[in-house]
Amino acid sequence: MRDAVTSLIRNYDSTGRYLDRNALDDLKSYFNSGAARVQAAAIINSNAAAIVKQAGLQLFEQVPELIRPGGNAYTTRRYAACLRDMDYYLRYATYALVAGNMDVLNERVLQGLRETYNSLGVPIGPTVVGIQIMKDIVKEQVLAAGIADVAIVDQPFDYMTRELSEQDL
Numbered sequence: 001m002r003d004a005v006t007s008l009i010r011n012y013d014s015t016g017r018y019l020d021r022n023a024l025d026d027l028k029s030y031f032n033s034g035a036a037r038v039q040a041a042a043i044i045n046s047n048a049a050a051i052v053k054q055a056g057l058q059l060f061e062q063v064p065e066l067i068r069p070g071g072n073a074y075t076t077r078r079y080a081a082c083l084r085d086m087d088y089y090l091r092y093a094t095y096a097l098v099a100g101n102m103d104v105l106n107e108r109v110l111q112g113l114r115e116t117y118n119s120l121g122v123p124i125g126p127t128v129v130g131i132q133i134m135k136d137i138v139k140e141q142v143l144a145a146g147i148a149d150v151a152i153v154d155q156p157f158d159y160m161t162r163e164l165s166e167q168d169l
Contacts, residue, residue: 001107004030004100030100036149037098040142044094047141052087055133059086062133063126072122086130089160093134096156105156110163128161 002010008023019027044051060066066073066082073082088109095104117124135157139150 001095001099001104002101003098007101007103033100033149033152036147036152037100039145039147040138040153041094041098043141043145043147044090044097044138048087048090051134051137051141052083052090054137055086055130056083058133059126059130062129066126072126082130085127086134089127089131090134090138093131093156093160096159097153102156102159105160105163109160113164124164128164131157131161131164 005027008019008026012019012023060073065071067079068074071078073079092105092109096102116122117127135153138157139153142153143150
């Protein structure tokens, strides 16, 4: 897993360039938002179970056919698997948030997801909705904790939903 600093330096090193003004501005922005990223991660960590539970309830309220007979979250086992996956997305979004880099999402979440979901018959639409619901819940909690720049929370969640939406699952 790489962070924003490692990725930036690697890119400049591979082309044999010194860090330019854009690189330095990117580094400055990353470091300036560091405390907020760590605070947001702490909020997520201490509330993860509640975030997933609330997001699951909202998802099943918005897409009730998931929990009806024949739905992908019908039966206790499937319901639990859905919440487990939501927890998985939340955890990796937290890693990416702290790193300021989305590589961990590609490496640990998005690669291979197509095959897994296709083989299990899992629809991608509700997954995207659930990820966005978690983002909204996290943003509310981060704002309530006094972190003014809640936009930092958007990046990992939006990245996952964008990448999942672009895949033909």
